[in-house]
Amino acid sequence: MNLSLLVILPLITAITLLFCKGLKQVRAVSLIGAAVQFIFSFILLFFYWKERVSGNGSQFLFESDYSWFEPLHIHYHIGVDGISIAMILLTAFVVIAGVLVSWTQETLNKEFFFLLLFLSAGAYGFFISLDLFTLFFFLELAVIPKFMLIGIWGSGKKEYSAMKLALMLMAGSALVFVGLMGLYFNTNLNGVHSFDLMAISKMHIDPAIQNLFFPFAFVGFGIFSALFPFHTWVPDGHSSAPTAASMFLAGISMKLGGYGCLRVATYLMPDAAHHYAPVIILLSTIAIIYGAFATMMQKDLKYINAYSSVSHCGFVLLGIGMLTQTSINGAVLQMVSHGLMTALFFAAIGMIYSRTHTRLTAQLGGLLKVIPFISTVFVIAGLCSLGLPGFSGFVAEMTVFMGSWQNPDQWYRLATILACASIVVTAVYILRAAGKAIMGPITDNHYSSLIDATWNERMAAGILVTGIVVIGVAPFWLFHLINPGTEFIIHHIGEAVIIK
Amino acid sequence: MGIDFLILMKQEWAVVMILFILLFIKVGSKGWTNENILNLVNILLLLNFIIGLFGYKDGMLFNEMFKTNRLIVAEKNILSLGTYIIALQSYSWLKNSKHVLEFYMLLLSTLLGMFFMISAGNLLMFYLGLELSSIPLAALANFDLEKKKSSEAAFKFIISSAFSSGLLLFGISLIYGTTGTLTLSALSEHLHGGPLQIFAFVLLISGFGFKISAVPFHLWTADVYEGSPVSVTSFLSVISKGSVIFVFVTVLYTAFKPFAVSWYNILSVLSVLTMVIGNLFAIRQNNLKRFLAFSSVSQVGFILIGISGASQAGTASVVYFVLIYTFSNLGAFGVINLVSALTGKENIDDYKAFYKTNPLLSWVLAISLFSLAGIPPTAGFFGKFFLLMAGAGQGNYLLITIAALNMVVALYYYLKVVKAIFMDSNENPVKKLIVPPSPKLALFICITGIVLTGLMSYVYEYIFSMSTGF
Numbered sequence: 001m002n003l004s005l006l007v008i009l010p011l012i013t014a015i016t017l018l019f020c021k022g023l024k025q026v027r028a029v030s031l032i033g034a035a036v037q038f039i040f041s042f043i044l045l046f047f048y049w050k051e052r053v054s055g056n057g058s059q060f061l062f063e064s065d066y067s068w069f070e071p072l073h074i075h076y077h078i079g080v081d082g083i084s085i086a087m088i089l090l091t092a093f094v095v096i097a098g099v100l101v102s103w104t105q106e107t108l109n110k111e112f113f114f115l116l117l118f119l120s121a122g123a124y125g126f127f128i129s130l131d132l133f134t135l136f137f138f139l140e141l142a143v144i145p146k147f148m149l150i151g152i153w154g155s156g157k158k159e160y161s162a163m164k165l166a167l168m169l170m171a172g173s174a175l176v177f178v179g180l181m182g183l184y185f186n187t188n189l190n191g192v193h194s195f196d197l198m199a200i201s202k203m204h205i206d207p208a209i210q211n212l213f214f215p216f217a218f219v220g221f222g223i224f225s226a227l228f229p230f231h232t233w234v235p236d237g238h239s240s241a242p243t244a245a246s247m248f249l250a251g252i253s254m255k256l257g258g259y260g261c262l263r264v265a266t267y268l269m270p271d272a273a274h275h276y277a278p279v280i281i282l283l284s285t286i287a288i289i290y291g292a293f294a295t296m297m298q299k300d301l302k303y304i305n306a307y308s309s310v311s312h313c314g315f316v317l318l319g320i321g322m323l324t325q326t327s328i329n330g331a332v333l334q335m336v337s338h339g340l341m342t343a344l345f346f347a348a349i350g351m352i353y354s355r356t357h358t359r360l361t362a363q364l365g366g367l368l369k370v371i372p373f374i375s376t377v378f379v380i381a382g383l384c385s386l387g388l389p390g391f392s393g394f395v396a397e398m399t400v401f402m403g404s405w406q407n408p409d410q411w412y413r414l415a416t417i418l419a420c421a422s423i424v425v426t427a428v429y430i431l432r433a434a435g436k437a438i439m440g441p442i443t444d445n446h447y448s449s450l451i452d453a454t455w456n457e458r459m460a461a462g463i464l465v466t467g468i469v470v471i472g473v474a475p476f477w478l479f480h481l482i483n484p485g486t487e488f489i490i491h492h493i494g495e496a497v498i499i500k
Numbered sequence: 501m502g503i504d505f506l507i508l509m510k511q512e513w514a515v516v517m518i519l520f521i522l523l524f525i526k527v528g529s530k531g532w533t534n535e536n537i538l539n540l541v542n543i544l545l546l547l548n549f550i551i552g553l554f555g556y557k558d559g560m561l562f563n564e565m566f567k568t569n570r571l572i573v574a575e576k577n578i579l580s581l582g583t584y585i586i587a588l589q590s591y592s593w594l595k596n597s598k599h600v601l602e603f604y605m606l607l608l609s610t611l612l613g614m615f616f617m618i619s620a621g622n623l624l625m626f627y628l629g630l631e632l633s634s635i636p637l638a639a640l641a642n643f644d645l646e647k648k649k650s651s652e653a654a655f656k657f658i659i660s661s662a663f664s665s666g667l668l669l670f671g672i673s674l675i676y677g678t679t680g681t682l683t684l685s686a687l688s689e690h691l692h693g694g695p696l697q698i699f700a701f702v703l704l705i706s707g708f709g710f711k712i713s714a715v716p717f718h719l720w721t722a723d724v725y726e727g728s729p730v731s732v733t734s735f736l737s738v739i740s741k742g743s744v745i746f747v748f749v750t751v752l753y754t755a756f757k758p759f760a761v762s763w764y765n766i767l768s769v770l771s772v773l774t775m776v777i778g779n780l781f782a783i784r785q786n787n788l789k790r791f792l793a794f795s796s797v798s799q800v801g802f803i804l805i806g807i808s809g810a811s812q813a814g815t816a817s818v819v820y821f822v823l824i825y826t827f828s829n830l831g832a833f834g835v836i837n838l839v840s841a842l843t844g845k846e847n848i849d850d851y852k853a854f855y856k857t858n859p860l861l862s863w864v865l866a867i868s869l870f871s872l873a874g875i876p877p878t879a880g881f882f883g884k885f886f887l888l889m890a891g892a893g894q895g896n897y898l899l900i901t902i903a904a905l906n907m908v909v910a911l912y913y914y915l916k917v918v919k920a921i922f923m924d925s926n927e928n929p930v931k932k933l934i935v936p937p938s939p940k941l942a943l944f945i946c947i948t949g950i951v952l953t954g955l956m957s958y959v960y961e962y963i964f965s966m967s968t969g970f
Contacts, residue, residue, distance in 0.1 A: 067957075068957050069882075069886075069957045069960055069961065070957070070961050071812075071813070071816070071960070071961060071964040071965075072813065072886070072889065074957075133885075137876050137877070137881070138876075140875060140876045140881065141876045141877060143875065144870060144875050147915065147918075148918075148922065151919060151922065151923045152922055152923055158923070159919055159923055159924075162919075162923075163912070163915060163916075163919070166911065166915055167908055167911060167912055167915075170907070170908045170911050171905065171908045174901075174904035174905050174907055174908055175901075175904070177885075177888070177900075177904050178897060178900055178901050178904055181888070181889065181892040181897065181900055182897060184889070184892075185892060185893065185895065212897075216901075
């Protein structure tokens with residue numbers, strides 16, 4: 001299995017696009033590229049299972065390691081475990097859905113699809129990196145395409161949002177950079193420093209140094225994942241972005257942060273993770289509750305979903321902060337679930353907006369009668385968001401809560417209870433939005449002439465709904481996929497604390 | 501002597517040969533058209549660059565006045581390459597000029613001076629090279645003969661340059677007075693940190709600070725950059741600055757080794773000031789030349805951090821960064837040069853909706869700016885990363901944090917230009933430009949450099965293998 005293909009395939013597709021003429025060729029090439037990625041990620045999953053079933057117990061599979069900048073001991077080192085595979089699958093799902101949703105992208109279509117595919121290459125590269133330099137390279141690679149996507153094709157105050165997003169994410173990566181420098185210069189492997197994730201994890205870094213650099217790495221990645229109080233780019237960025245870019249942002253890009261918090265900050269600096277756990281839990285609880293209440297006040301569908309993303313990504317960080325195996329499993333599940341759900345939500349909102357030209361709940365109404373397919377998709381996404389059993393959201397949030405409760409500290413339990421309570425608020429805003437926009441009488445006469453979803457929109461929604469339902473009904477396979485990866489992490493965290 | 505003499509000084513000989521050829525043309529062939537001369541000069545400069553690539557030799561001449569080694573040859577090659585690119589870019593601007601040959605003669609004398617300066621093994625030789633490189637530059641800055649701003653720029657340049665030369669000379673004379681030698685390799689044994697020596701050292705640092713426009717010695721930069729013709733501005737900001745940085749590293753790492761602690765502190769303060777002030781001023785600029793002037797000030801701040809690393813990685817990252825900076829800055833200046841020569845527009849506002857009319861040039865400019873901002877996969881990312889990494893080796897993480905956050909500020913103003921190009925609308929955008937082959941080639945070289953010097957690790961590894969430790 002050559003993992004580099006995950007990065008190379010989107011890049012080849014993107015470069016092929018440069019030679020295409022007209023929307024038809026461009027979208028055909030993009031779709032083929034996205035489909036190949038989609039199939040490839042399933043092949044990867046298959047081979048991964050095969051290796052695991054045949055008893056291969058090593059932490060990362062399909063590793064390859066090339067020396068990149070030899071004098072500085074920088075390697076291009078890649079490999080996957082279950083967590084990365086879950087993230088890769090998520091990316092593949094969102095990419096193909098994103099391409100399908102932008103099927104009729106007229107203005108500057110070549111550039112649009114080029115940037116989308118470039119962004120996905122960055123995300124794949126990030127999830128397979130086992131060297132911190134490579135990881136950082138791919139993390140920053142994904143910033144500029146987002147800026148361009150929002151700034152050129154966005155709506156509303158797009159320049160402002162694009163700039164805000166780019167600068168806040170860049171500030172995040174600047175903090176991550178300092179964290180990486182701290183890790184690099186405080187490792188000593190036979191006299192040389194290293195960026196290698198596994199090599200760093202095997203040595204015990206002095207807790208005082210961990211405590212110094214953990215906040216940099218965690219907050220840095222946390223900004224990507226809407227850590228309170230650095231979440232402010234999320235609502236503006238998501239709501240100004242074109243549909244596919246919103247899906248990529250919320251579905252993939254925010255997951256880079258969660259993955260980084262887990263894989264780099266928590267895994268490599270376990271003592272500091274214990275030390276700072278109360279702060280992480282406090283901030284993520286605030287994000288969950290504040291996000292939920294802020295959503296209640298929103299009138300624009302995209303803002304509703306954007307603020308609810310803040311709340312939902314809070315669960316990811318809460319799960320990581322609780323530091324039990326179940327809670328971390330839950331965090332990863334929540335990343336996958338939220339990625340699919342929010343992509344679906346944005347897709348549905350995009351479809352509604354392209355027909356009604358408004359996203360304000362007050363102006364919408366009775367859509368179920370005229371565009372039943374899109375309305376159903378919207379409701380499914382909403383129900384998944386509020387954690388209805390049978391959808392992935394329930395599985396993920398339930399796991400986070402159970403894992404969190406396992407942590408016996410009474411304050412942590414209080415945080416868990418508060419986080420649980422936010423679900424009620426979620427139900428309020430989701431049901432209210434669905435009730436106003438989807439049900440009820442048709443508020444505008446020309447809505448009655450709207451056309452329901454086209455084949456590409458049906459396919460995009462179908463792919464994402466399948467993902468959500470499969471995870472919701474049969475979560476065990478995803479759980480088994482993730483569990484060995486989190487086991488290593490938890491084992492490592494526990495070990496580090498025992499040594500102390 | 502003999503053949504060694506030729507090989508050791510091959511790059512200087514090449515430049516002198518070209519100078520003579522140009523002189524003969526000036527005297528002998530009145531009938532040549534500008535196109536012919538420009539094409540000939542471009543070929544000669546390409547040859548000059550190629551000659552630099554082959555056959556190097558370590559050695560010294562004239563009692564250690566002149567020394568050379570692999571790294572020095574490579575540094576000169578970077579400058580030759582930059583000069584070649586600038587010559588290609590000046591095509592549209594010089595096509596209708598009456599003084600093409602003079603321009604190149606002045607340019608090449610400057611280059612020759614820089615070569616001697618880099619190769620200097622003695623502070624006197626260094627001073628000589630420096631003067632040879634800065635006086636013709638003042639004439640170059642005045643090259644837009646009809647423009648008042650151009651002569652203003654030249655005047656400011658010559659005054660500030662004379663002032664900084666004076667500081668350097670004062671410092672050098674004090675050093676000679678306290679140690680009795682001017683040979684760089686011998687100085688470190690004689691420097692013990694007496695008050696006079698410290699004073700001399702401060703004077704030297706200020707002199708260098710002027711030349712590389714580090715804050716608080718940067719005030720001349722913006723005005724001179726704005727007034728000079730674009731080609732000269734790009735030469736000033738890339739080649740002239742790069743050469744002084746190379747010498748600065750050598751002088752600090754060899755002669756002032758005993759002062760390592762004090763110059764680390766000075767450099768960290770200077771670098772923070774330079775980054776912050778360069779960035780803050782760059783935000784408010786509307787003229788692209790002024791904008792790039794301040795952005796180049798802030799880039800110097802990052803270079804100073806790399807220098808403060810005081811290690812083999814420090815030297816390597818500085819040389820590597822100057823190479824990348826050459827490609828990135830010349831990529832940006834190349835587009836600005838074209839637009840300025842063909843339409844006369846130089847403001848950021850004029851570039852609004854540039855993408856609608858000139859998509860390819862817009863991407864070139866955007867990629868160059870991304871490289872300056874340090875965004876992957878452009879080479880600028882690697883350059884900045886390694887500079888800061890070299891600095892972080894000293895364990896001063898506060899400095900690194902400040903630098904990393906400054907990159908965010910820098911990104912803001914680079915993105916502002918990108919926003920104007922791609923996202924803003926404009927009633928009266930720059931018309932579609934027809935790009936002659938020479939500037940096209942220059943832009944192609946820049947973009948290739950920006951893409952490949954980073955991703956291909958050989959370049960860095962090669963530079964690292966040549967660099968000497970502290």
